[in-house]
Amino acid sequence: MSEHQRRRIYLMRHGNVTYFDSQGKPFLPEQVPLNELGQAQASAAGKIFAREKLQFDRVIVSGLPRTVETATRVLAETGQQVALDHWPELVELRGGKLSAIPDDSLREAFVGAFDGVVPEDRRFLGGESIGELMDRVHPCIDRLRADKSWDTVLMVLHGGVNRAILSYALTNQRLFLGNLAQTAGCINAVDVGEAQADWVVRVVNFSAVSSLQGESRHTTMEVLLDQYLQSRKRQN
Template structure:
């Protein structure tokens, strides 16, 4: 007798996180901190620990952990693994998933500041759009989607933790919910140390989004109405006003 029952697709699991909270402007001087050097602040440490506790409580076990290599992702992953009781896992660094690179803030004309800071929030985002006068969306998608192709081509994992960045996560989520297309949707909010849950199948368009922007300490985001870039823009304006 022929077995005519439909087969369940074989999908692998991605837990896609943003790093915990950081302080991009020095509290004493107000000056911007180099994005390549910024570390988790006290809130970020607490958020990463809570995410690890959530994974442990749910019984989630990773077989692959990948970070961008920037300190804030490395620190977040270390704290998550410690609190998830999975410190034996080694962490891989994939630099193609570093955050989108900005230019020099002082070179942005005043009448272009709003667009420079918040332009990535307006869907769909044109590939020509640049982040803070720096890297373009086209350049970001080239490397981020190249990393996705690299990960999908590797058969030696089933449940992976990716600790990355807000705009990088937005590119991955846009790719997933569009069925594998190359585009950037600008409406993704990625809170510090948030968790997104994705299942990826064998076909290029076989993606399932199960959870987006889950924050272990504030799952309903009751007190949040602004985006990270809106908050950073306000901080930058204060810095400029102090310089006078």
């Protein structure tokens, strides 16, 4: 291998899911499947990969149903038979108990973990901290890069996890850039070389169903906060 030859990571966020019912009550995030839009997003991403005739040596998912279903739909479009590697260390940021968060702290709890350069002690929904997320994500990426058996890998993960990976790639430091948008079903492309600092970020947050993403200017967590507030209002 030439010292300048790099390998490619295609990093996806899972397709859209429904986290709250029509009354604003949360579903169990560990169990939610893709909704109709999410299924369309996953299949559309798969068609992009198929059109480019891309072949994956490995396909890595967190193991949560929404990542498994997204990856399965992508592979159905590419026609590849690749076993899914489940890496549970790459599950999404773990939130705490929503009902325990005071009303005046809700906005910070929902959106604070994705606000600029995020402090490591900032917690997501009163649960896991950004530092704890990086503690489990960075070693996974280092381990993947140390494995020389692949040239092209597909990773189907989560919005927070993807931000941790992209932040690592962009800075080669222990930083978390919360304002890197990750639309449901999006595709990122990152090249990695032999040297630890050899990262090249090629594509960020490409949506196969909405290339210019003109339909909304809200973040995912802002939308989810509004949905959850419906439930809080009814309870009060």
